[in-house]
Amino acid sequence: MTEIIVVTSGKGGVGKTTTSASLAVGLARLGKKVAVIDFDVGLRNLDLIMGCERRVVYDFVNVIQGECTLRQALIKDKRLDSLYILAASQTRDKDALSKEGVERILGELAEDGFDYIICDSPAGIEKGAALAMYFADRAIVVVNPEVSSVRDSDRILGLLASKTRRAERGEGAVEQHLLLTRYSPERVAGGDMMGVADVKDILGIEVLGVIPESTGVLTASNAGVPVILDADSPAGQAYADAVDRLTGKDRPMRFIDAQKKGLLARIFGS
């Protein structure tokens, strides 16, 4: 049984691609066969975050338009045997993706025995984002604890409830999860950032994970190594927890409480 997971947000720059890459790696590390697809036609980025940008020969649109086979376009990850990447096209033609084309490719992946297909959605609510979510069984809504991101997430939740195949066929709602990123426990404690409980209350859906603001994320993207592979980084550990929760394991939330400041920091710190 193949599960299709869309990673979406509405707002740009909140960490969708970082999240898609880390979830894909995390699931593959558990022995699952995983494909991660970049739906951001025109602005290819997942390949960079995954570190396979120089191995892209064919892309998603090439497969949809029949210019190559799916097998030719899937890039096998060098670190994990069961992980494959399908890069976005850099074409500027926004209509290059079609519902039929996307459905065919997802169907082929399912026939090939993939356990998970992660759809990395572009920002916005236009065609690319709509197609990325259309076939999803589950949605991970990436949100920053910041007003515009939370409001946009609510728009996306509305679309997930109405503009998906599950909704149209009356097959029950797409399972929705929140993933908070760029979370700063210190700022939450200081009253200048909304906390997990606030965001959860406003949006009314369950929280899959909280990824703390961490220098590890930039370091990882610089190197083309998904941050989940950096076991020393709090963000990497938080993503690993989120993957475990996604597969049904119970993991307590970490990195949501502010560190107690030491005496010296209290005296000299800001």
Added chain:
Amino acid sequence: MGLFDFLRSRPKGSASVATERLRIIVAQERAKSGRPDYLPLLRRELLEVIRKYVNIDPEAIEINVEREGNQEVLELSVALPDKGVVEQPAAADDEP
């Protein structure tokens, strides 16, 4: 929850303002998105028809779609002008 309550009880920062603003806007937008698109037009046309007979205030019509189990109910409420109040000349035509 207890932990978060503790954090919230600290001197209020900008986060509580953000939370409050979002609660309101999200509630408003959710209420709007559930409605059929034709409601504003329906409201305007109803207003025109009713005004042929009763001089009502444009704000006096309220239309809502409510969900009751599997059924959607169109709820329409029209507040008629108070009879005690002296109406504008047009009100004289209202009586049959």
